[in-house]
Amino acid sequence: MTQKTTTPALETRGLTIRFGGHVAVNNVSCRFSPGTLTAIVGPNGAGKTTYFNLVSGQLRASAGEVLVEGEDVTNLAPSARAHRGLGRAFQLTNLFPQLTALENVRLAVQSRADAGWSLFKVWNSRRDLIEKAEAILERVRLADKRHVAPKTLSHGDQRKLEVALLIAMEPKVFMFDEPTAGMSVDEVPTVLELIHDIKQRGDATVLLVEHKMDVVRSLADRIVVLHNGTLVADGDPATVIASPVVQEAYLGVEVRP
Amino acid sequence: MTATPAIPASFDEARPRGGLLAGLLSSDMPRSRALSFILIAIVLVLALTPFLFSGSQPLSTAAKICVFIVLVASYDLLLGYSGIVSFAHTMFFGIGGYGIAIGLEKLGADWGSAAIGLVAALCTSAILAIAIGLLSLRVRAIFFSMITLAVASAMAVLASQMSGITGGEDGLSFQLPYALRPAFRPFAEPVFGVMINGRIVAYYLLFFVAMGMFLLMLRIVNSPFGRVLQAIRENEFRAEALGYRVVAYRTAASVISALAATVAGALLALWLRYNGPDTTLSFAIMIDILLMVVIGGMGTMYGAIIGAALFVLAQSYLQVLMEAGSKALAGIPLLPNLIHPDRWLLWLGALFVISVYAFPGGIVGRLRQGKRN
Ligand SMILES: Nc1ncnc2c1ncn2[C@@H]1O[C@H](COP(=O)(O)OP(=O)(O)O)[C@@H](O)[C@H]1O
Ligand SMILES: [Mg+2]
Numbered sequence: 001m002t003q004k005t006t007t008p009a010l011e012t013r014g015l016t017i018r019f020g021g022h023v024a025v026n027n028v029s030c031r032f033s034p035g036t037l038t039a040i041v042g043p044n045g046a047g048k049t050t051y052f053n054l055v056s057g058q059l060r061a062s063a064g065e066v067l068v069e070g071e072d073v074t075n076l077a078p079s080a081r082a083h084r085g086l087g088r089a090f091q092l093t094n095l096f097p098q099l100t101a102l103e104n105v106r107l108a109v110q111s112r113a114d115a116g117w118s119l120f121k122v123w124n125s126r127r128d129l130i131e132k133a134e135a136i137l138e139r140v141r142l143a144d145k146r147h148v149a150p151k152t153l154s155h156g157d158q159r160k161l162e163v164a165l166l167i168a169m170e171p172k173v174f175m176f177d178e179p180t181a182g183m184s185v186d187e188v189p190t191v192l193e194l195i196h197d198i199k200q201r202g203d204a205t206v207l208l209v210e211h212k213m214d215v216v217r218s219l220a221d222r223i224v225v226l227h228n229g230t231l232v233a234d235g236d237p238a239t240v241i242a243s244p245v246v247q248e249a250y251l252g253v254e255v256r257p
Numbered sequence: 258m259t260a261t262p263a264i265p266a267s268f269d270e271a272r273p274r275g276g277l278l279a280g281l282l283s284s285d286m287p288r289s290r291a292l293s294f295i296l297i298a299i300v301l302v303l304a305l306t307p308f309l310f311s312g313s314q315p316l317s318t319a320a321k322i323c324v325f326i327v328l329v330a331s332y333d334l335l336l337g338y339s340g341i342v343s344f345a346h347t348m349f350f351g352i353g354g355y356g357i358a359i360g361l362e363k364l365g366a367d368w369g370s371a372a373i374g375l376v377a378a379l380c381t382s383a384i385l386a387i388a389i390g391l392l393s394l395r396v397r398a399i400f401f402s403m404i405t406l407a408v409a410s411a412m413a414v415l416a417s418q419m420s421g422i423t424g425g426e427d428g429l430s431f432q433l434p435y436a437l438r439p440a441f442r443p444f445a446e447p448v449f450g451v452m453i454n455g456r457i458v459a460y461y462l463l464f465f466v467a468m469g470m471f472l473l474m475l476r477i478v479n480s481p482f483g484r485v486l487q488a489i490r491e492n493e494f495r496a497e498a499l500g501y502r503v504v505a506y507r508t509a510a511s512v513i514s515a516l517a518a519t520v521a522g523a524l525l526a527l528w529l530r531y532n533g534p535d536t537t538l539s540f541a542i543m544i545d546i547l548l549m550v551v552i553g554g555m556g557t558m559y560g561a562i563i564g565a566a567l568f569v570l571a572q573s574y575l576q577v578l579m580e581a582g583s584k585a586l587a588g589i590p591l592l593p594n595l596i597h598p599d600r601w602l603l604w605l606g607a608l609f610v611i612s613v614y615a616f617p618g619g620i621v622g623r624l625r626q627g628k629r630n
Contacts, residue, residue, distance in 0.1 A: 056498065058494075058498070077497065077502065078497045078498050079497050079498075079499075079500050079501055079502045079503070080502070082498060082499060082500035083500050088498055090495075090498075094492065094494065094495050094498075095492065095495065096487075096488050096491040096492050096495065096496075097491060097492070098491055099487065099488065099491060100270075103484070106484075107484065107485070107488050107496075107499060108499050110481055110484070110485075111499045111500035111501055112500070115481045116481055116482060116485045116501055116506070117481075117482060118480055118481045118482060119476075119477050119480050119481075119482045119483075119513075120476060120477070120480060121480055121481065122280075122283045122284050122476070122479050122480065123479055123480055123481050123483070123484050124270065124284055126481065165499065169499065169500070
């Protein structure tokens with residue numbers, strides 16, 4: 001019952017979006033408490049990415065609300081939601097392809113520092129922003145690639161840079177959308193360590209879309225299952241994974257009535 | 258059109274630079290010896306034109322180069338740095354010209370009238386740029402371009418219709434403040450063998466304002482704000498997700514670019530003592546600006562200096578050169594016709610196609626690349 005007394009870091013109420021006749025996210029109500037890591041699972045096409053897009057504002061909901069620390073952000077643009085503390089990493093790598101890795105991260109740091117509207121200073125006079133960006137590149141093990149543009153980085157390094165941008169935003173709510181997808185086996189632990197690290201560091205709220213069940217089991221405090229856009233299960237990892245609905249929705253096992 | 262990457266990946270741009278020059282150039286150095294040499298040469302020749310050449314033609318050509326450096330740099334800020342394709346740039350150029358022309362013609366030939374005209378023009382441009390930006394920068398890029406084209410055409414029609422104010426198709430001729438008139442003599446004696454007159458004073462006014470405007474724009478594209486513009490050009494979706502309000506940044510870029518174009522128009526009107534649809538508003542000038550940006554190198558700022566100098570020189574002297582060539586080849590069939598002075602734009606077009614094909618990053622891009630190899 002302690003959950004009721006603290007305001008959730010993020011809450012969605014009846015969140016719904018239709019594409020034509022197809023309901024991609026259907027009436028999803030969910031609260032995410034500060035300091036927790038929630039895994040969002042579900043088969044391909046379940047609506048996980050679409051749910052993220054509704055929360056961070058890339059898509060406008062057909063119905064429902066998004067609240068950050070109790071404040072309604074449903075009508076805000078993605079940039080405004082970012083400043084309210086919603087940070088988003090993308091499933092399909094989404095970077096500034098021709099700018100250097102350092103500049104990619106520095107831009108995120110600069111946004112966090114609200115320094116974009118400075119017109120008459122030279123950008124590199126803000127040493128603090130550059131140093132912070134360098135420290136983050138160090139953290140994601142990309143320090144040696146700081147001058148390389150993402151378009152020439154390997155897929156794994158692009159994924160790490162995607163994580164670096166999210167870290168640089170210093171959000172209250174971190175939203176990871178399949179951060180390890182397509183990574184080589186030896187690169188995966190780096191990213192998982194980073195997520196673990198974020199969780200350990202304090203009251204960050206983490207939403208993680210992830211397919212690998214062992215990863216989910218080891219990192220998540222809670223699992224939410226989406227199926228055909230509907231929230232079908234929600235609870236602690238052991239219970240949810242064992243539940244019949246997950247066996248059907250996620251593992252494709254038929255559930256007998 | 259994809260803009261060239263502003264920074265070659267191997268270049269450590271984050272290393273802080275000290276010194277007056279780095280400060281003046283906003284730490285965005287030419288980064289190529291050949292480029293530095295060409296830039297210094299152009300600026301030196303422009304600075305010394307009144308002392309190097311006699312007659313009014315070279316001075317007019319140099320003045321035009323100064324004006325176009327500002328105009329082209331302001332368009333590069335929009336196209337090269339922000340990735341915005343606008344066809345309304347000559348409209349702002351024209352507003353600047355009309356501001357000065359109407360001010361000096363209606364209110365009398367003094368500095369106060371010029372200032373009032375310029376401020377009124379700047380306000381008009383800012384309001385128009387904000388309106389176009391807010392109304393249409395949200396929509397798809399192609400629609401934005403078409404809206405700018407429509408607004409610019411409407412304004413051109415308006416300018417030629419309202420002949421009571423703008424002089425219609427004939428434009429407006431006017432007197433300059435006394436210090437800029439040919440009769441004005443600030444010094445009794447010649448300076449370095451040249452008698453300084455109001456024309457030369459006017460030229461230096463243009464030169465210093467143009468250099469100041471260029472350095473200011475160079476600063477803006479290298480500011481934290483300028484970096485956001487480049488991020489938006491690369492991936493507006495991601496820039497928005499990081500927390501940058503894309504519409505606001507784009508609108509701001511449009512306004513800055515429009516104001517600079519307005520100043521360029523004011524300078525041209527001051528130089529010509531005239532403003533009319535053909536000198537500032539025509540669509541042909543819009544094409545010239547595009548050519549100059551692309552030939553010089555999009556998203557480089559320095560490309561504006563090279564593009565403007567090259568293009569204006571070609572415009573002024575290619576015809577003369579071709580006429581001479583045409584006469585020399587008079588006996589031969591076809592050839593004299595081919596290099597007839599009237600064909601100069603055809604040749605310039607051919608030159609343009611070849612240069613875009615050979616150096617997609619423009620001259621500046623090519624020179625910087627050469628340095629790395
Ligand atoms: N912009 C869109 N237009 C139409 N349909 C969409 C759009 N985005 C997602 N969808 C549909 O919504 C459903 C959920 O997709 P998505 O959220 O990407 O699934 P997941 O991330 O769980 O694999 C899919 O059927 C997809 O085709
Ligand atoms: Mg997905």
